[in-house]
Amino acid sequence: MKYFILAVLIAGSHAIELTPETWDEKTSAKSVFVKFFAPWCGHCKRMKPAWDAVMEEFSNSDTVLVADVDCV
Numbered sequence: 001m002k003y004f005i006l007a008v009l010i011a012g013s014h015a016i017e018l019t020p021e022t023w024d025e026k027t028s029a030k031s032v033f034v035k036f037f038a039p040w041c042g043h044c045k046r047m048k049p050a051w052d053a054v055m056e057e058f059s060n061s062d063t064v065l066v067a068d069v070d071c072v
Helices: 023-027 042-057
Strands: 003-005 031-037 064-070
Touching: 023 064, 031 042, 042 064
Parallel strands: 003 031, 031 064
Antiparallel strands: none
16 A cells, blocks of 8 residues: 555644545655645644654655645
């Protein structure tokens, strides 16, 4: 299975926000970690530092994409 879903928080400056228009292009041939978030959610806000660290770690990867989906 190529897609892993993490239901965690808001991403940082290197965020790739996936939309229906960008999904296929950005996720093709990659292992994908996606967080589904709501900007007003307290859990999402508290997890932001950890998610930012994961995004930074994989920001230059050709095989892994760490992104987010705004569920509002």
